[in-house]
Amino acid sequence: MLILKDPSLLRTQAHVNGSWIETGQAFPVNNPATGEVIATVVDAGIDGTRAAIDAAHAAKPGWSARSGKERAAVLRRLHDLMVANADDLAAILTAEMGKPLPEAKGEILYGAAFIEWFGEEAKRVYGDVIPGHQRDKRIVVIKQPVGVVGSITPWNFPNAMIARKLAPALAVGCTFVARPSELTPLSALALAVLAERAGVPAGVFNVVPSLDAAGVGAELCANPKVAKITFTGSTRVGKILMRQCADTVKKVSLELGGNAPFVVFDDADLDAAADGALIAKFRNAGQTCICANRIYVQAGIYHAFAEKLRAKVATLRLGNGFEPGVTTGPLINEAAVAKVERHLREAVEKGAEILTGGRRSSLGRSYFEPTLLTEVTQDMLVAREETFGPLAPLVRFETEDEAVAMCNASEFGLAGYLYSRDVARVWRVAERMETGMVGINTGLISTEVAPFGGVKQSGLGREGSKYGCDDYLEIKSMCFGGI
């Protein structure tokens, strides 16, 4: 039973054109820690999605006509409401997704920070004046909102993945249709409640929960009223969406799979590196797209580092995210546990050794013990595929060149991490890493002030920072003649 200070934040209808609608269809949302049904949520389906697109299309002229300062004021109120209601939003998030309550609260504040940052940016969508190419000509460049944005997001950050997209979209004058993960729609609906209270007009922010991900996705991609698709999720689905957007030449922003390398050189501060590896690997039970997936350790310090990390992993406490002191929650479902087991089994068969963990937990069907594997090699699944679970594989390397080659031997390129105290080596390796982001002597790199995004098959576009508005803007050049 979910107890909230403000129970009205728990909405179960779809949010379309400022109304909370029923469709006659609904689906259950489960707590992954216990398996119990928390709520039954209205399924907006394709018709509801179409209605939301129409509403967003109709609301766009009015919203984009507001000044940046006016839109900023609305986003500021939304930020403040998110902070004021952070405890309830976190409880809803933990109930539907499983991460420990303090981590859920951290996610709410992280999501709110994007609303604040882009609200401030709303006032700074500057253009350019270009000297004319002829005596009587003047050229002015303005930036305008792309239009209706269709958003598809995953379950691992049910609030922040939407906030990161909603904030720049609304800031620059776009309107928005969000299709949250069918596993975690309640956080998205709670955000819509607060957006309404903050004064976001009807039709500007619509939420269409649905079981039919492929159908709703196809509608968002095909509908000519949608100008842009923004997606966070797997590379497989990202490719489907990109293909579907080709017919209407929609803009796409894609934040896709990771498989982040984490490199520890022999000159690193090993305690700091073990702390960094612990957070980069085990945060959110290993279920983030920038989680360290392959930990490369230089041969001379391999055993010392493994022992330090083992001691830190031993401090993690697995359990229900609502229990005080729990650091590691359940995985999202049993399929996620099965993937961790598959990676683990294959690695052990090929010669990897389990230093700690290595088993499902007796706590429940979605729990897996935080696990550390040594003697892992580059050919094992754990080093090649994103595990998305609490499994840390340690691979040995000898030289800097070998480490860089191993990092780059992947079709993915989201985040990478490296630990070294040699400033020249840090520059060399960071520049050579084929990733959109590099954490240097830190395992935590996410913030609204820095650009987040990947290269290679990890995606297109950037979220956050002064670059983050660009994905939601068109550039218009106006050439004045006869002057």
Ligand code: ADP
């Ligand atoms: P993850 O492994 O993180 O769940 P997915 O790419 O499978 O990644 O899912 C991310 C989001 O995309 C989820 O909300 C999911 O429901 C949705 N999704 C899955 N398949 C499709 C599809 N064919 N078209 C549109 N959205 C989809």
